[in-house]
Amino acid sequence: MNGNYLIEFSYLLASILFIYGLKGLSHPKSARRGMNSAALGMLVAIVGTLLHHEIIDYTWIIVGLLIGGLIGAAMSIWMPMTAMPQRTALSHAFGALAASLVGISEYYQHIVAEPNGTVSAFKMTALGFEVLFGSLTVTGSLLAFVKLQEWMRGTPVTYKGQNIINVSLFVTAAVIFIYLIYDPTQSTLFYVMVALSFLFGVLLVLPIGSADMPVVMSLMNSYAGLASAATGFAIGNNVLIIAGTLDGFSGFILSILMCKAMNRSVTNVLFGAFGSVSTDTGPGVEGVMREVGADDVAVQLAYARQVVFVPGYGMATAQAQHAVRELAEVLEHKGVNVKYAIHPVAGRMPGHMNVLLAEANVPYSALYELEQINPEMQATDVAVVIGANDVVNPDARDNPKSPIAGMPIIEVDRAHNVVVLKRGKGKGFSGLENPLFFKPNTGMLYGDAKSSLSKLAQAVQHA
């Protein structure tokens, strides 16, 4: 009995730490603290669970801990920061697989292995949710991983009647689920439902292009959370119910926020096949790209009153965050006002730029969100685009036929001068041409972002 109190107390403490952790994650300044308290919460919950009197042998638990720990360590060592979305997709797949397997084993234990075994309608409902959400998240997340890793093409895979097939499949699985609540003993139907859910995960993600993967990932996060909450109901575990619900809803809120940042609806993301080859994307780009040298740009920067840095995915691949801060310091030393404009979907994961710039000790007070910086663009002498492309594409604002029409952008083209740091004529994530690069007030400084920034810092010192 006392052991049970201790377990429940550890769950309560873990839940408080999770909520505290989520609160910390709401701001870049407190995010690290938030992560640490959530991790501590997880440790407390695991230790509490290990005290359970029903555990008669720890061997398999230790084997599981070792395998899980090794996979986690390998992922953190060999998967670079730039592959963070893939890492997250794999983590979701593993979490959901755990929930799914617990559901299947609970069903097997109570129904298949027991002669005349049955479960209550409540427990069957929880088990059904658990395996439905869990299984579709496993295959959906694995396919998201494959697409993000570019092991298959990232463009949407579409075919005639796709949405009807997907909806029919889901409805069939849901009908079986409802039937099982009335008669849980139909084990064949249970396994058919599991198989349909696995298949549905693949079919759900197939028509979604890589550009929409972040939204899919946070939706999968939400499903994995709901599967864990259902697991909690199925096996009577409070901390799973609380953690799963927190995970489920925060994932859902994040998906909605990301859709807002891209000016899209969740249904459009899921069923719109965004990024598929489109025949009419409006007028083509006009003008020529103008190449500029580091020395000329350095003079522009040194004599500017305000410079705005706009980092994107290229800053992450070049690992140029420290070089950005160094250039900013040289400019500030010369009396230039330096600001950083952060687009919500710059890079490849939410908060990507914030994480990198925080690592380089850029002060939070210098970071400006899209709504804050856009009104300042006209008063900006030079906007320096560092490996960003889609998030500064004026077509999103000016061309209603563009596939990214309506996505909010950082309006660098309104600044007096724009300098774009990129290696060559490579496209951004959406694969679209960017008219910004052809505008008369834009200069292209070609080269790896890190080396271009170091050259600029040196040249500014001598300007």
Ligand code: NAP
């Ligand atoms: P982007 O549109 O993908 O463009 C990145 C640019 O960086 C490329 O045009 C590339 O041009 C350049 N680049 C690559 N490596 C470089 C290097 N070493 N040095 C200098 N430049 C380099 O990036 P973005 O503007 O940040 O936009 C993000 C896109 O990703 C959006 O479409 C967004 O929807 C999507 N997305 C976002 C998330 C998220 O949650 N943040 C997740 C997944 C996808 P060159 O090849 O010519 O160098």
